[in-house]
Amino acid sequence: EVQLVESGGGLVQPGGSLRLSCAASGFTFSSHWMYWVRQAPGKGLVCVSRIETDGRTTSYADSVKGRFTISRDNAKNTLHLQMTSLRVEDTALYYCVRGWSGAFDLWGQGTMVTVSS
Amino acid sequence: DIVMTQTPLSSPVTLGQPASISCRSSQSLVHSDGNTYLSWLHQRPGQPPRPLIYKIFNHFSGVPDRFSGSGAGTDFTLKISRVEAEDVGVYYCVQATQFPFTFGQGTKLEIK
Numbered sequence: 649e650v651q652l653v654e655s656g657g658g659l660v661q662p663g664g665s666l667r668l669s670c671a672a673s674g675f676t677f678s679s680h681w682m683y684w685v686r687q688a689p690g691k692g693l694v695c696v697s698r699i700e701t702d703g704r705t706t707s708y709a710d711s712v713k714g715r716f717t718i719s720r721d722n723a724k725n726t727l728h729l730q731m732t733s734l735r736v737e738d739t740a741l742y743y744c745v746r747g748w749s750g751a752f753d754l755w756g757q758g759t760m761v762t763v764s765s
Numbered sequence: 766d767i768v769m770t771q772t773p774l775s776s777p778v779t780l781g782q783p784a785s786i787s788c789r790s791s792q793s794l795v796h797s798d799g800n801t802y803l804s805w806l807h808q809r810p811g812q813p814p815r816p817l818i819y820k821i822f823n824h825f826s827g828v829p830d831r832f833s834g835s836g837a838g839t840d841f842t843l844k845i846s847r848v849e850a851e852d853v854g855v856y857y858c859v860q861a862t863q864f865p866f867t868f869g870q871g872t873k874l875e876i877k
Contacts, residue, residue, distance in 0.1 A: 692857065747861075750800060751802070753816050755814055
């Protein structure tokens with residue numbers, strides 16, 4: 649089955665760290681750009697990071713630049729998002745998303761990150 | 766960043782009637798490769814978004830023909846020819862021409 653399964657979310661205090669993971673299956677993971685998109689409770693969608701197929705090129709939204717690091721392991725079909733210096737405003741459901749033909753064509757169910765004291 | 770503006774933000778529609786959502790970008794979405802990376806997503810409550818349309822008017826697999834996309838440059842439209850009960854939820858346009866890729870605010874489609 650073609651799917652993306654996120655894990656690693658949870659409750660963390662402001663200033664803390666979390667590492668999100670996304671396990672891909674059912675398709676050639678190494679052929680796709682991958683993205684992390686987040687959605688704060690009751691809010692819209694925000695693309696926070698992307699990574700090229702070989703992992704050498706990465707990009708970040710200004711709101712997370714310098715705090716978040718995206719990476720991938722094509723041998724293990726896994727995408728990661730290392731989040732440090734977390735802020736209350738980072739609270740959101742984080743989706744792992746596959747890119748194809750300039751669109752987001754496959755979404756995971758998401759993993760919830762809550763930043764609160 | 767490219768700002769995506771959707772109208773309306775809420776759309777009450779009668780079953781079987783058409784619906785239309787507009788999406789306007791703050792700058793042209795024509796990429797240097799000649800493609801226009803404007804797509805549409807549908808999100809039901811408690812679910813991840815589901816892709817509907819890519820590159821303005823192309824359907825993803827399994828998307829009913831009652832959905833259609835159109836537009837060019839900075840102005841785009843998603844139309845539903847005859848709304849069905851399963852179409853309720855929030856619709857988002859998203860541009861992937863320039864990073865950071867940005868989404869519209871979302872349009873909530875509900876049945877009258």
